[in-house]
Amino acid sequence: MEIEILIGFGIAVVTAVGAFWFKSKKSKPAAPDIKFEAPQKTEAVAAPQIVVETKKWTQRLSEGLSRARQDVWGKLAAALGTTDDSSFEAAEEILYTADLPPQLVADLIEELKRRRSDFNDEASLKKVLAEFLSSRLNPVQSIHRNPLQKSENKPxxxxxxxxxxxxxxxxxxxxxxxxxxxxxxxxxxxxxxxxxxxxxxxxxxxxxxxxxxxxxxxxxxxxxxxxxxxxxxxxxxxxxxxxxxxxxxxxxxxxxxxxxxxxxxxxxxxxxxxxxxxxxxxxxxxxxxxxxxxxxxxxxxxTGLVFTKCDGSAKAGSAVGIVQQLQVPITYIGVGESVDDLQPFIVKEYVEALVGLEKSL
Ligand SMILES: Nc1nc2c(ncn2[C@@H]2O[C@H](COP(=O)(O)OP(=O)(O)O)[C@@H](O)[C@H]2O)c(=O)[nH]1
Ligand SMILES: [Mg+2]
Structure with missing residues (x-):
């Protein structure tokens, strides 16, 4: 009697497992067809050429400045997590590793203290940092006219x-x-x-x-x-x-x-x-x-500065101090060895990539 129950139970288990295996196997082939094709095709065709180009450069710039972002600018958010004075001291120390001029560091710390209520998370801190850096670069950079415009009298x-x-x-x-x-x-x-x-x-x-x-x-x-x-x-x-x-x-x-x-x-x-x-x-x-x-x-x-090898340098932010102290604008920035890795220096692109602002938006 017990043997019959056991055999019956065994048959039931084997049948159930078999049915489940068969069902799952049968349903498998349908899935991949839908998942793979559509999104990739539409993205590649729909994106206008110019957008793709711009994206590529800002992405390369961002990658090029990643060392400076990780070692310096990105660390400030963690340092300023608390509100006591020691957090500003920690921030100051980090900024010195970027090899910025002492006066610029002092000015930035003062600005951060003054605008303490303006940043309560990482994204708002990055915004304050980007605004400060832009305010130092813009007065010098804005006097710069398009340097590679053809001259009327060649060459x-x-x-x-x-x-x-x-x-x-x-x-x-x-x-x-x-x-x-x-x-x-x-x-x-x-x-x-x-x-x-x-x-x-x-x-x-x-x-x-x-x-x-x-x-x-x-x-x-x-x-x-x-x-x-x-x-x-x-x-x-x-x-x-x-x-x-x-x-x-x-x-x-x-x-x-x-x-x-x-x-x-x-x-x-x-x-x-x-x-x-x-x-x-x-x-x-x-x-x-x-x-x-x-x-x-x-x-x-x-009449101009070209800032090269920003890729792999934690000191890529030192450009701000040099422009401010020398009062000479940066014309081009280089983040690698290929032709496309040298591009005109645009303040907004540079500061956003440096502090990582473009990622948090
Ligand atoms: N990683 C990187 N290497 C660069 C960059 N610009 C130049 N280099 C490299 O730096 C080295 C020296 O460059 P070179 O033009 O010969 O310097 P020069 O002595 O001032 O003429 C070469 O190996 C270049 O490929 C850049 O933006 N990033
Ligand atoms: Mg040479």
Whole structure:
């Protein structure tokens, strides 16, 4: 009797499990068809090209500034979680790791204390930070006109200076690619005549960009190469002329004299040459970049700064201090080695990416 009950029970269990297995197996194939196709297709087709482009750059900028955001700006929210004075001390310490000038740190802490009631969560704190940083950048940045607008009297001449390894040659290569890609006739002068490798590196960029290049024998006088370059650019009707220079240490007075001469000599070809003198700054240099920049500014009268290698640098925020103290605007910002990783510096994009505001909206 017991055996019969057990067998009966066993059959019932096997039948139930079998039915359930069969049912679940049968219903499986239907699901994937609906899930996969539709959303991907509509997104790709519907998005207008321009939106996709903008998104890509702000995304790259955001990724490029992630180190600075994680190590500095993003930590402020946690530090300011409490309302006592020690939280402001902690915030101050974090800001110093960003290599900001002491006065700027003091001003920001004061602003945070003054506006304490304006932020009660992370998103509102980020807004206050972004407003503060913008208020420091905007007065200098707003005086800046579109630097890569074609000059009425061709060519527009841009001289690029900076210490060794800052990213001068790469910046010229990227700008040449951008300008030539827009249909401009571009001539590049290889005035870093001290290193054959530097000239070869520039040649590779120019070949890729579709720009022409003036090169002289190794060790030739850089100012002579600069003169030849701009004179040829005038003669041949180039739209833009980009002049690369050597970069030893900014403390070497010989370099400053040589650069000043190079600039002067270009002015002999036509009045107003060069129209722009841009200093390329490696973001990792932090506060030290200010001393560099002051030296270059004194010798050459800078019209713009290019802030490179912001990717991977916790000090990417130091740009704010440099712009404010030097009163020279940033024209371009670089967050990587590819051509598209160098883009015009837009205050709103930069501060929002730096503090992570765009993510919390
Ligand atoms: N990660 C990163 N590397 C960069 C950036 N700009 C330039 N570089 C690299 O920095 C190095 C030095 O650049 P280079 O243009 O030769 O410097 P120069 O001595 O001032 O001419 C090269 O390896 C570049 O690829 C940037 O924005 N991000
Ligand atoms: Mg170089």
């Amino acid at each position: 527009k001449v841009i001289m690029i200076v900076g210490v060794n390894g800052a990213g001068k040659t790469t910046t010229i290569g990227k700008l040449a690619a951008k300008l030539a890609g827009e249909g401009n006739k571009v001539l590049v002068g290889a005035c870093d005549t001290f290193r054959a490798a530097a000239v070869d590196q520039l040649q590779v960029w120019c070949d890729r960009a579709g720009a022409e290049m003036v090169r002289a024998k190794d060790g030739a006088d850089p100012s002579g190469v600069a003169y030849d370059t701009v004179a040829r650019a005038v003669k041949e009707g180039h739209d833009f002329c980009l002049v690369d220079t050597a970069g030893r240490l900014h403390t070497a007075s010989g370099l400053m004299d040589e650069l000043a001469k190079t600039k002067r000599v270009m002015g002999k070809v036509a009045e107003g040459f060069p129209h722009e003198v841009w200093l390329v700054i490696d973001a990792i240099t932090g506060q030290n970049a200010l001393k560099q920049a002051q030296e270059f500014h004194k010798a050459l009268g800078l």
